[in-house]
Structure formats: structure tokens, C-alpha cells
Amino acid sequence: MPELPDVTVYVERLRAHVGGRVLRRVRMRSAFLLRSVDPPLSAVDGRVVRSVERIGKRLVLGFGDAEDGAAAHDAPAPDDASDADLFLVLHLMIAGRLRWKAPGAAVPGKVGLAAFDFDDGTLVLTEASPKKRASLHVVRGRQALAAFDRGGLEPLDASPAAFAAALRRENHTFKRALTDPRVLSGVGNAYSDEILHRARLSPFKRTADATDDDLERLRVATVEVLVEWTDALRAEVGRGFPDKVTAFRPGMAVHGKYGEPCPVCGAPVQRILYAENEANYCAGCQTGGKLLADRVLSRLMKDDWPRTLEELEDRKRG
Ligand SMILES: [Zn+2]
Numbered sequence: 269m270p271e272l273p274d275v276t277v278y279v280e281r282l283r284a285h286v287g288g289r290v291l292r293r294v295r296m297r298s299a300f301l302l303r304s305v306d307p308p309l310s311a312v313d314g315r316v317v318r319s320v321e322r323i324g325k326r327l328v329l330g331f332g333d334a335e336d337g338a339a340a341h342d343a344p345a346p347d348d349a350s351d352a353d354l355f356l357v358l359h360l361m362i363a364g365r366l367r368w369k370a371p372g373a374a375v376p377g378k379v380g381l382a383a384f385d386f387d388d389g390t391l392v393l394t395e396a397s398p399k400k401r402a403s404l405h406v407v408r409g410r411q412a413l414a415a416f417d418r419g420g421l422e423p424l425d426a427s428p429a430a431f432a433a434a435l436r437r438e439n440h441t442f443k444r445a446l447t448d449p450r451v452l453s454g455v456g457n458a459y460s461d462e463i464l465h466r467a468r469l470s471p472f473k474r475t476a477d478a479t480d481d482d483l484e485r486l487r488v489a490t491v492e493v494l495v496e497w498t499d500a501l502r503a504e505v506g507r508g509f510p511d512k513v514t515a516f517r518p519g520m521a522v523h524g525k526y527g528e529p530c531p532v533c534g535a536p537v538q539r540i541l542y543a544e545n546e547a548n549y550c551a552g553c554q555t556g557g558k559l560l561a562d563r564v565l566s567r568l569m570k571d572d573w574p575r576t577l578e579e580l581e582d583r584k585r586g
Contacts, residue, residue, distance in 0.1 A: 269362045272423070272454030273497035274513050275322045278366060280502065281509050282320040282327070282391075285368055289386045290316055290334065298381040301393075304405040311354055311406060318352035323416045324453045327366075329356045357405040357416055364395045364402030368509035418449035423490045431490075432483040435475045442478070442486065443471035443547060455490070458515040461523035461548050463493045465530075470555045471540070471547060522548040 270278065293313045296302065302309055312331050319330035330352025360366070364381070373390045375383045381402060384391040395402045407413055421434045434452065435445050445451050446460040455463070464471050467489035469482060478486075500519065501510065516524035521531050526539040526548055535552030538559060551557050 269325065269456045269458075269515060270360050270364075270513055271325060271456040271459045271515075272322075272494050273459070273501050274510065275325055275327060275454060276498050277501045277505055277510050278327055278513075279320050279322050281368075281505060282329070282366075284507070285389065285509060286317045286329070286384075286386055286391065287320060288316065288318075289388065290314060291329075291331065292385045292387065295375060295383040295385065296381075297375045297383075298395075298400055300400045301381045301402060301404050302406070303403045304407065307354065307406050307408050309404075309406055311408075312356060315354065322454070323357070323413065324418055324420065324449050325359065325456065326416055327358045327360070328413065328416075329358075331355070353409060355407040355410075355413055357407055357413070358393070359403045361395075361401035361403070363397035364393065365511075365513055366509075367392045367394065367511050418453070420449045420451050420453035422453050423455060423487075423494060426487065428484055428487055431487040432480065435478065435483055435486070439474055439476035441471060442469055442473050442475065445475050446486075446490070452490070455494075456515075457545050457547060458520070458523045459493060459497065462497075462520055463489045465522045465532075465550055465553060466493050468553050471549050472555070472560060522550055524548065 291312055291314070294309055296309070314334045315331035316334060317329055318332040319328070321328045321330070331354040332352050358364075369383075369390045369392050371387065371389055372385065373383065373392055375381075375392060376394060379394040379396045381393045381395055381400070382404070383393070393402065405416070407416075421430060423431075426434070435442075437451070438445075440448070442464060443460055446455050446463060447457060461471075463486065467482075467485045469486060469489075473482070475483075497517075504512070522537045524546075525537040526546065527536050529535070530537055530550040530552055533550065533552035535550055535557075537548050538551050540547045540549070540560075549555065551559050
């Protein structure tokens with residue numbers, strides 16, 4: 269699932285590619301993608317993209333009126349949404365991806381969900397999974413956008429005190445707390461593995477047992493990992509469009525590295541399998557060499573781990 273670093277780079281490159289441009293029309297290929305009814309999707313046809321933002325792991329395109337569309341064609345990409353009044357809210361979930369193609373590009377058969385046609389190119393949305401989970405909402409007014417904010421802290425802006433308070437609000441494992449969108453915004457399975465490894469903290473440790481030092485290490489590691497990866501992805505994409513978005517990067521320390529040597533201590537990276545996901549950690553760096561027995565793990569996972577990250581994402585407050 270694209271997390272904060274990937275979504276941030278999507279936002280930046282979308283601003284460059286479609287900011288100030290007119291969305292001519294949307295070609296839908298999946299009956300399941302659009303999850304809202306009113307306003308209709310056609311309401312954004314012919315409107316100018318006024319803003320591109322991130323809410324959690326969602327991408328938000330804001331649209332203003334159409335009349336100055338042609339003049340806006342060469343305008344610099346906008347970065348504030350003050351005059352946007354219609355929004356497309358896109359959640360890519362695990363397998364959704366955006367690609368920038370030539371104008372009028374075909375929507376690929378099995379994986380194609382939709383195409384967003386601009387004069388300079390077409391944004392093609394795909395989902396390479398039999399389970400179609402990506403979602404699109406059309407929203408009118410900035411107030412209505414607030415419904416998509418799960419309330420998690422923005423990790424790059426959070427003060428030490430706010431970060432510690434958010435993590436301590438409920439007693440959960442660090443792994444779950446980091447990936448809960450009500451606690452932190454934009455962090456999922458991949459970067460939580462990397463953050464916990466950087467902080468040398470066990471994914472199984474509970475927030476109720478965390479010291480102030482644990483939580484400050486976790487905050488610093490969160491900022492470091494997210495900033496480093498955002499910078500790396502930004503450099504990789506350059507002036508292009510992110511077309512290699514993946515949760516598994518060769519440069520990651522533990523995520524997706526089961527059995528490979530930890531880059532810090534050389535111990536083999538361990539894994540936790542749950543439902544459709546694998547989480548990774550280094551016992552040498554993070555759990556004092558302790559490996560959790562299957563029995564303990566399954567109890568822990570039943571008790572405190574999301575069966576799927578999607579379920580966690582969708583979990584309603586309260
Ligand atoms: Zn290690």
C-alpha cells in the first residue's frame with residue numbers, strides 16, 4: 269500500500285503534471301471504484317485542477333471552475349486549495365497505482381479501473397489484484413473532505429509530547445499503533461517495519477509499557493525513515509511520474525527481507541505472517557534476540573493485530 273513517502277511523491281508529481289490543467293473527462297472501467305453518488309463524477313468534467321493534497325494515504329484532487337481553463341493551461345501548479353470546491357478522493361489501497369500515459373491512452377483490460385483525460389496526457393488508474401479495493405469519492409466542499417481524515421497525527425509535524433500522547437491513548441502493540449490511521453497519518457505495514465527497526469524497538473511491545481525514551485526514539489525514527497524515503501523516491505522519480513511504486517524496496521532494512529541478514533547486526537530478518545501480510549523485524553536489534561513462539565504470536569495477532577491492513581483502515585471509530 270502506498271504510504272506517506274509514495275503518496276507525497278505522487279502529490280508532487282501530480283501537481284506538476286495536472287495542476288492548473290483541465291480534466292476533460294473520466295473514463296470508468298470498474299463498477300466498484302466510485303463509492304459516492306452525489307455529486308456525480310461528471311461534475312468534475314471540464315474543471316481545472318486547483319490543488320493536489322494528501323489526506324492520510326489518500327490522494328485528493330481539488331477542482332475549481334472551468335471558465336479559465338484554457339488560460340490556466342500554462343499556469344504554475346497550484347499549491348493551495350482555497351478556490352477548489354469539488355474534490356476527487358482516491359485511495360489506492362494495496363494494489364492501486366497511477367500511471368501517466370499519452371493523451372487518450374487505453375485503459376488496460378483486467379487491471380484498468382479508470383482513466384482521467386487531460387490535454388497533455390492521461391492518468392491511468394490500475395489495480396493489479398483480483399480484489400478491487402481502490403476507491404474513489406467525489407466530494408463537494410472542503411468541510412465534506414474532513415470525513416476522510418481519520419484523525420491521526422501528521423508524523424513529520426508532531427511534537428514529542430503530541431506523538432507520545434497519541435501512541436499512549438490506547439494500549440496496543442507498537443506495530444499496531446504505528447499503522448493505525450487514528451494514531452498516525454500515512455504509515456502502513458512497510459514503513460512501520462522500517463521505523464521500528466531504526467528505533468530498535470520490538471513490534472510486539474505495548475504502548476502502555478513504553479518509556480518516554482522509547483516513544484521519543486520512535487518519533488525520531490519515524491521522521492528519519494519517512495524523510496529519507498521521501499527524498500530517495502523523489503530523487504528516483506525526478507521530473508517524471510512515479511511508475512515503480514512498491515512496498516518492497518531493495519534499500520529497506522527489514523521489510524520484505526525475511527531470512528536476509530540485518531544490515532545493522534547481520535542476524536537473519538524474522539517474519540510475522542498475518543492474513544495477507546508479512547511484517548518483518550530483526551530479533552538481534554529489536555527483541556533482545558527473542559523470537560516469538562507461534563502460539564504467542566497467534567494469540568498476540570488475534571488480540572491486537574489487524575487481520576488485514578484494509579480492515580484496520582476501514583475500522584470505524586469506537
Ligand atoms: Zn539487526
